[in-house]
Structures are given as C-alpha cells and as structure tokens.
Amino acid sequence: MTGLDALTAARGVLYGGDWNPEQWTPDVWREDVALMRAAGVNLVSVGIFSWATLEPEPGRFDTAWLDEVLDLLHDAGIAVDLATPTASPPPWLAHRYPETSAVDAHGVRMSVGSRNHFCPGSQVFRDHVEAVVRHLVDRYADHPAVAMWHVGNELGQTCWCDRCAERLRTWLRARYGDVDALNAAWATAFWSQRYSSFDEVVPPRAAPYLHNPAAELDFRRFTSDQLRDLYRLQAGIVRERSDAPVTTNFMNFFPGVDQHTWADDVDVVADDCYTDPADASSPARAALAHDLVRGVRRGEPWLLMEQAAGAVNWRAHNVPKSTGAMVLDSLRAVAHGADGVCYFQWRASTGGAERFHSAMVPHAGPDTDLHRAVRAQGALLQRLRPVVGARVDARVALVFDWPSWWAGELLPARPSMRLDVLGRLAAYHEPLWRAGIATDVVPPSADLDGYDLVVVPSLHAVTDADAANVARVPERGGVLLVGPFSAVADEHARVRRGRFPVPWADVLGASGEDWRPLDDAGLRVASDRYGAFTATTWSEHVRSDGAEVLATYADGDLAGLPALTRRTHGDGEAWYVTTVPPRDVLAAVVADCLTAAGVTAPLTDVPDGVEVARRGDVLFVLNRTRGKQVVRIPGPATDLLSGDGVADELLLPAEGAAALHLAPTERTR
Numbered sequence: 310m311t312g313l314d315a316l317t318a319a320r321g322v323l324y325g326g327d328w329n330p331e332q333w334t335p336d337v338w339r340e341d342v343a344l345m346r347a348a349g350v351n352l353v354s355v356g357i358f359s360w361a362t363l364e365p366e367p368g369r370f371d372t373a374w375l376d377e378v379l380d381l382l383h384d385a386g387i388a389v390d391l392a393t394p395t396a397s398p399p400p401w402l403a404h405r406y407p408e409t410s411a412v413d414a415h416g417v418r419m420s421v422g423s424r425n426h427f428c429p430g431s432q433v434f435r436d437h438v439e440a441v442v443r444h445l446v447d448r449y450a451d452h453p454a455v456a457m458w459h460v461g462n463e464l465g466q467t468c469w470c471d472r473c474a475e476r477l478r479t480w481l482r483a484r485y486g487d488v489d490a491l492n493a494a495w496a497t498a499f500w501s502q503r504y505s506s507f508d509e510v511v512p513p514r515a516a517p518y519l520h521n522p523a524a525e526l527d528f529r530r531f532t533s534d535q536l537r538d539l540y541r542l543q544a545g546i547v548r549e550r551s552d553a554p555v556t557t558n559f560m561n562f563f564p565g566v567d568q569h570t571w572a573d574d575v576d577v578v579a580d581d582c583y584t585d586p587a588d589a590s591s592p593a594r595a596a597l598a599h600d601l602v603r604g605v606r607r608g609e610p611w612l613l614m615e616q617a618a619g620a621v622n623w624r625a626h627n628v629p630k631s632t633g634a635m636v637l638d639s640l641r642a643v644a645h646g647a648d649g650v651c652y653f654q655w656r657a658s659t660g661g662a663e664r665f666h667s668a669m670v671p672h673a674g675p676d677t678d679l680h681r682a683v684r685a686q687g688a689l690l691q692r693l694r695p696v697v698g699a700r701v702d703a704r705v706a707l708v709f710d711w712p713s714w715w716a717g718e719l720l721p722a723r724p725s726m727r728l729d730v731l732g733r734l735a736a737y738h739e740p741l742w743r744a745g746i747a748t749d750v751v752p753p754s755a756d757l758d759g760y761d762l763v764v765v766p767s768l769h770a771v772t773d774a775d776a777a778n779v780a781r782v783p784e785r786g787g788v789l790l791v792g793p794f795s796a797v798a799d800e801h802a803r804v805r806r807g808r809f810p811v812p813w814a815d816v817l818g819a820s821g822e823d824w825r826p827l828d829d830a831g832l833r834v835a836s837d838r839y840g841a842f843t844a845t846t847w848s849e850h851v852r853s854d855g856a857e858v859l860a861t862y863a864d865g866d867l868a869g870l871p872a873l874t875r876r877t878h879g880d881g882e883a884w885y886v887t888t889v890p891p892r893d894v895l896a897a898v899v900a901d902c903l904t905a906a907g908v909t910a911p912l913t914d915v916p917d918g919v920e921v922a923r924r925g926d927v928l929f930v931l932n933r934t935r936g937k938q939v940v941r942i943p944g945p946a947t948d949l950l951s952g953d954g955v956a957d958e959l960l961l962p963a964e965g966a967a968a969l970h971l972a973p974t975e976r977t978r
Contacts (some may be wrong), residue, residue, distance in 0.1 A: 311609045312554035312576030313648045314698065316352070316388060316456055321694035323612065323649025324687050325352040325387070326669055330378045331362040332658055338378060341656060342385045344675055349687025350387060352649060354614070355379070357392040357462045358424065360441060361399035367437075370444050383454035390556075391455045393442045393543045396462035397424040402437055409434040412470035415515045423662070429466050429539045430473040438539070442546045450550035460543045460557040463581065464536045465565035469512045473535070478507045480531045494801045495523040522720045522802040526770075529715045533567040541574060558614040559605075561598035562731055564719060567711035568605045569752045578605045581615035581653070584638055587628040590735070592920065592933060595638065597738045599645035601709065601750040608700050608749065610648040613639070618652050619667030619679060629667065632682035633964025637931050639686060640966050643693060644922035644929035646701045650690065692949050693968060699925030703747040704908050706760040707738055708768055708779065710752050716802045717769025717794065724794075725826035727846050728889070733767040733792055736889075740896035744910040745921030746903065753779055757787070761906035764790045764899075770798040776812035783816055783881030788906040790884045790899070791817060793847050794824065809849075817885045818856030818876030821849045825867065827888075834872045834888070836860035839897055844872060844888035851887050873898070914941060919961070928969040932961040946971050 316323060325345070330338050345353070355378060356363070364370050382389055400421045403410045410419045411428045419426040427434050449455050485491040488504050497503040502521055504510055513520040513528050544555045554576035559568050561580050572578075580602040584591040602611050616638060620629035630638070639650040657668035669683045717723070718730040734750075741748045741764075749760070753775035757763050763782045771779075776796055782789040796810035805811040808820035825848040832844045838859050848867055856874035874885045882905050886898065903909070911923045918934035927949065932938045940959045946969035947954055959967055 311698075312556070313610055313612065315554075317610075317648050317697045320351040320388065321697055322643065322690040323352045324651070324690050325350040326354070326652035326655040327357060327615065328353040328355055328655040329358065329658070330355065331359045331374065332660075333656070335377065337656070338381060341670070342381045342387070344670060344680075345387055345655070346385050348669070348680075348684040349691060350655075352388045352390060352456070352651065353382065353655065354390040354392055354459050354651070355382075356394050356445075357459065358394060358397050359392075360394035360397060361401075363394060363445070364399065364441055367401060367405070368440070370441075372444075372448055375449075379449065379452050379454045383452070387454070388456035389454040390457040390459045391445070391449060392459035393438075393445065393461060393547075395427075395438045395441070395460075395543065396464075398427050398434065398437070402434070406431075406433045408470070408472065409437070411466055411468040414469050414513070416469070418470075425463075425466055427466060428468045428470055428473065429535050430468060430470070430476045432472070435539070435542060438543065439546065442543050446547055446550050450547075455551070455553060457553050457577070458544075458547045458551065458555045460540050460547075460555060463558055463560055464540060465560065465563055466536065467532050467565060469514050474511050476535060477512055477528065477531050478510055480534065481510060481527065482507055484527070495521055495527075496801075496803055497521070519722050522716070522722070525720050526712060526716055526802050529564075529719075530567070530712065532565065533570065533711070536566060537571050537574060540571070544574065556612070556614075559602060561601055564711075564715065568602075569711065572605050572607075575606070578602050578609065578611040579614040580611065582613060582642070583615070583617055583621055584630070584634075585624070585628075586630045586634060587626070592637075592641065593739050593742050594735060595641060596645060596742045596920070596922070597735055597750070599642055599647065600707070600738070600748050603646040603701060604749045604751045604755075607755075608646070608703070610646055610698060610700070612649040612651070613642040613647045614651050615653040616642075616650070617667050618669050618683065619671070620665075622663055622666040627665070631964060632678060634933070635682060636686050636689065637933060637964060637966060639690065640929060640931060640968070641920070641922070643690070643696065644924055644931075646924065648697050689950055692952075693927075695949060695970065696924055696927045696968070699927070701747050701749075701924050703749040704760060704906070705741060705746055705748045705762045705764065705903075706755070706757060707734065707741075707748050707750045708753050708763060708765045709734055709750050710768060710771070710775075712800065713753075713768050713770045716798055717767060720802065724824045725847060727826070728767070728794055730767045730769070733889075736892070736895060737764050737766040737790075737792065737899065739892075740899040742920065743896075744900075744903070745912060745915065745923065746908060746910060747923060757782055758785065760787065761908050762788045762790065762902055764902075765795055766792040768795045770800060770802055771796050771812070772800045773812065780813055780816045783876075783878040783883040786880040788882045788884070788902050789816070790886070790902045792886050793849055793888060813883075814854065816876070816878070817874065817883045818854050819851050819871060819874045819885050820854055821851040821887070823850035825850060832865060832867065832888070833863040834860050834890070835863045836873065839873075839890075839894050842891050842894050844890060846889040848872070849887040851885075856883075856885070912940065912942065916940065926971050928971055930959060930961065930967045930969065932963065932965045935963045937962055942969065
C-alpha cells in the first residue's frame with residue numbers, strides 16, 4: 310500500500326492543480342468547478358497561500374469562504390489536497406513579532422511583501438503555525454472532500470538569526486555529545502578555530518574569508534532537519550485527527566532539503582518540476598528529476614504536484630511550451646512513476662508577482678487552444694488507469710547524496726568549480742535515458758543488491774559504511790562505474806589520507822595521488838577501445854594496481870598514465886573514469902557497462918528525439934520532434950492512448966505519444 314492508493318483506486322491518474330479561490334469572487338468559483346469537471350480534473354490543492362484570508366487578525370478565523378469552496382468541490386466529485394497555509398505568514402505576524410521573520414547571513418531581517426520570509430526556528434512563529442493548523446484540522450478533518458493534506462509549500466528556508474543559532478547548538482550537542490568530538494570532526498585546529506564550549510558556535514554568517522567546510526556542511530544538515538521538524542509539527546497535528554495521507558512539495562534537486570532523510574515523514578512524495586522549453590537538455594533533466602523523486606520512497610509511485618502549462622514568469626526570457634510539449638511532460642512523469650500530474654496553477658492570477666505565470670485557464674479564458682489542450686489531456690490521462698500503482702523495474706542505480714553534493718559542489722575552496730556534481734550526474738544519466746533504460750536515483754546507503762549496474766558519477770563525500778556498501782557491488786557480481794573526484798572525503802568533508810579513492814582503491818584496482826584540473830585546451834587521451842579523444846575540465850594522476858587500462862593520457866605529465874580502467878571480480882566488474890570524456894565516449898563507456906551487466910534497452914534503433922520508458926507492462930514512446938517518426942516495436946501491442954492495436958511499426962505524429970500495453974515482464978523486483 311502507498312499513500313496514493315486510496316485516491317487512485319477511485320480516480321485513476323490524478324489530474325489537477327493549485328487552485329487559489331481566495332483571489333476570486335464566488336461566481337468565478339462556480340465557473341471554475343464546472344470547467345474542472347469538463348477537463349477531467351479530479352484533484353486540486355487549496356489554501357496554500359491563504360493564511361491572511363483565513364486569519365485576517367490574530368486569533369480571528371474566517372473559514373466561511375473555504376466551507377463553500379470545499380462543498381462545491383465535493384459536490385463536483387473533485388478531491389481536495391488541503392494545505393496548511395504556513396508558507397507565507399500574514400503581514401500582521403511580522404509586524405507584531407519581528408522575530409518571526411528570517412535573518413540572512415549578513416544579519417538583515419527579511420521583510421514582508423514576498424513569501425517564505427519566516428524563520429523556521431522562531432517559537433513564536435511555530436506557536437502561530439500550530440494555532441492555524443489546529444483550526445483547519447479541527448474544522449476539516451472530517452470533510453468528505455479532503456483526501457490529502459499539503460504541509461506548507463516548497464520548504465527550503467534558511468535563517469541565521471540568534472534563535473536558529475541556539476537551535477543549531479542543540480542539534481550539534483545531540484550529534485556530537487561533547488565539544489571535543491565537535492572539534493575533532495570539524496578539524497578546528499586549523500586557523501585557531503577550536504571551541505571550548507558549544508555556546509561559542511554560531512551559524513556560518515558573513516565572514517572576511519572562507520568558512521570551515523565541516524561547519525558549513527553541518528549547518529546545511531541542521532537547516533534541512535529544522536525544516537523537517539517544522540513539517541513534523543504540522544503533519545503530527547493533522548495525523549491526530551485525519552487518516553488522509555500527508556505530503557509536501559519537494560523541488561527535486563533543490564539544495565536546501567535532504568529528501569532522503571525526509572522519506573519516511575511523507576506519505577506521498579510530491580515534486581515540483583518546471584521544464585525549460587528553450588533548453589534542449591530539459592527533457593533529459595526532467596527524467597533525471599523524476600528518477601530522483603521516485604527513489605526517495607524506494608520506488609513508490611509519486612505525485613507531480615507542480616509544472617507549467619505554458620510559460621513561467623521567473624526566467625529572464627520565458628519561452629512557452631507548445632500544447633504538445635505540455636502533454637509530453639505529463640506523460641514522461643507518468644512513465645517514470647507518477648500516479649498524478651498537477652499544475653501551478655488552475656486559473657492565471659491577474660495581480661501579484663506571478664501574474665504572468667501560465668495556468669490551466671489562461672487570462673484569455675477557456676476559449677483558448679491552451680485550455681482545450683488541458684481538457685484533452687484530462688481525457689487522455691484517464692486512459693492510463695492500467696498503469697496506476699505499477700512500479701518502474703529498474704536494474705540500474707545512479708548514486709546521489711545531498712551531503713556529498715553539498716561537500717563536493719556547494720562548499721568553496723576546492724580544486725575546480727567546473728566539476729559540478731549535478732552536471733556529472735546528468736552526463737551519466739543521459740545515455741541511460743536515451744536508451745530507455747530504467748534508472749533509480751538512490752543514496753549510497755540504499756539496498757543496492759537489486760541493481761545489476763550501479764553508477765557513481767561524483768560522490769565526493771561518503772561515510773565508511775556507505776563506501777563499503779558501494780564496494781560490494783562488483784564483489785557480489787554486479788557492475789560498478791565510478792566517476793572522478795569520488796570518495797575523496799568523509800562525512801565531515803575531511804580529505805581521506807592515502808591514495809584515492811581510499812575506500813575503493815582495492816575494488817577498482819587503481820589509485821591516485823593528485824587531482825589535476827585542466828586548462829581550456831584539455832588533454833589528449835588514447836584508447837584502442839574508444840579511439841582518441843580530448844579530456845576536458847579534470848584529470849587525475851592514477852596508477853593501475855591490477856586493473857586493465859582502457860585509455861591513457863597522451864600528453865603532459867600524465868602521458869602514459871591511466872584515464873579509464875576496468876577490474877574484474879569473478880562475474881562482477883569495477884570501472885573507473887578519471888576525467889570528463891566527450892559525450893559520445895561516455896555514452897560508449899556506459900553502453901559497455903550495460904552489456905557487462907546484462908541490461909538491455911526495451912527498444913533498439915530509436916530515432917533521435919524519441920524517448921522510451923517502461924513502467925510495468927506499459928512502454929511509453931514520446932516523440933519530442935516536430936515531425937512524424939516511425940519506431941519499430943517487438944511484436945503486437947495495444948496503445949492505451951488511442952485504443953489502437955500496433956503490430957511491428959509505430960507511427961507517431963509530431964509531438965505525439967503512445968503507451969503500449971505489452972506482455973508482462975519476466976523479471977519482477
């Protein structure tokens with residue numbers, strides 16, 4: 310059972326968006342509900358930014374409008390994801406209690422007039438949060454429209470105030486026990502930073518030069534945990550009265566929250582994902598984001614809580630999606646494990662900061678191509694009921710970890726700012742995505758035994774236990790592929806002593822002594838297997854300790870030294886890439902690792918611009934191009950979207966898609 314089961318059992322694929330009736334008059338509410346029914350909408354989020362309307366003055370609540378809204382939705386058969394409105398406190402709270410607003414690293418207190426200005430550590434803020442949440446829960450826990458609860462919105466606030474400093478010290482005491490352990494973990498002998506008491510510790514506020522990286526890393530951990538504690542406060546109140554699932558909307562690769570540590574606190578993993586129509590790599594990045602959020606709760610179906618129907622308002626140049634791309638984005642999410650696709654927002658706002666953000670009902674109203682596409686999409690998604698609840702059967706894992714990302718990319722003073730963690734993750738994921746290979750993005754602590762290929766693109770910091778977990782992959786017969794600058798540091802960002810990557814040198818059969826960022830010219834690499842190519846950005850001074858050398862550097866001080874190695878372990882293999890190879894070379898390396906692992910693509914000879922993803926017994930085929938495409942498929946199938954039978958060839962129109970129902974797979978996990 311998953312948190313979405315009760316919702317999807319009655320409704321199939323969930324479809325809807327964020328509705329803000331407090332911005333409109335009751336006549337518009339009724340029009341909206343009628344339009345929702347016509348569009349096949351079956352789930353809406355309500356109340357996310359409604360605190361000032363719900364509680365216009367301290368302790369005085371006005372819920373008559375919300376009573377009417379929920380009744381209208383229930384009468385129309387539309388389920389409600391009811392939000393706690395705590396993402397944007399009303400101005401009266403900051404006016405009366407300035408300490409409820411966050412303080413930045415320079416000591417500047419945030420002002421009202423935007424959103425997310427609250428201090429998550431303020432007890433006064435938390436007291437008011439508890440009051441408004443209890444009022445909502447007491448009133449609506451038994452309302453038949455409320456099918457899910459939505460805590461806050463895009464939690465990610467950081468505060469450097471004195472109250473958060475006190476909470477940080479409490480968190481550090483719990484983590485380290487005594488100040489000597491803290492000093493050891495943070496290496497405070499450097500720059501005379503030794504603490505004689507936890508009371509001396511402050512958040513990493515503005516300073517004349519670089520902060521202690523271990524202190525920065527722990528502050529990020531603390532910030533994520535403090536936000537989780539704020540989430541738990543609200544979720545706990547909800548769960549006292551309601552059995553409906555509780556969620557909040559994550560933002561996939563957002564640096565402020567370690568979603569892996571939140572996994573068991575959310576009943577449903579929900580994500581906000583905004584593709585960029587002007588970026589050719591955006592579909593691949595979206596698929597990577599979907600594979601991440603699916604892995605947060607170990608492969609359970611998830612909910613795409615927010616996306617754009619057209620253009621957003623927050624990029625410098627906001628290119629809109631075509632209506633075809635809008636549908637493809639939704640189908641991609643379903644193909645990668647989503648049981649629901651929703652939008653921000655239902656009706657476009659006429660005022661406020663997001664007045665130019667697209668919506669399911671645009672400013673021009675329902676008699677528009679966009680809204681007609683919204684209605685058509687609602688009918689299309691209901692044809693996908695057979696896929697609801699199915700898991701994605703992934704035999705490949707891509708390893709990603711928030712603290713490792715923080716340590717390897719977001720902390721200053723490292724060998725190169727150009728070796729970005731997310732860029733490496735995307736580079737290794739792309740050939741898997743292009744081949745239609747299902748891939749789970751998981752932390753290094755995950756159970757890796759179910760994966761035939763485990764890819765570690767850039768795992769800078771890793772605990773001893775997690776390093777040992779990864780090292781077991783080739784030893785038990787799997788294939789391990791490791792990228793550069795990995796396993797360099799421990800969980801405190803301290804560089805490990807010895808030849809790198811210290812915990813994996815034996816399993817890789819190769820070890821290094823020096824990291825060598827490259828100038829813009831790069832470095833030539835020779836390989837009988839992959840041909841000659843130019844390495845860019847990064848290189849490492851490595852020797853083989855028993856591994857087969859598949860490519861060597863051809864120039865400079867590293868001439869003749871390994872650039873790419875492979876070591877066999879019985880039926881298992883361990884590959885090590887010490888540089889940034891060109892895209893085609895990396896794709897060839899990944900393909901060889903897939904072959905070694907016995908992992909095959911669901912289709913072969915897929916045209917460029919067509920993506921393939923399998924979920925359960927359904928194979929999704931998406932044509933992102935503006936022209937017709939022909940795709941060969943293995944045997945007969947039924948297209949759930951059209952209802953047509955398909956034999957050997959599938960003809961896809963421009964920006965068209967198919968969801969082919971195939972025979973059940975032999976392998977189950």
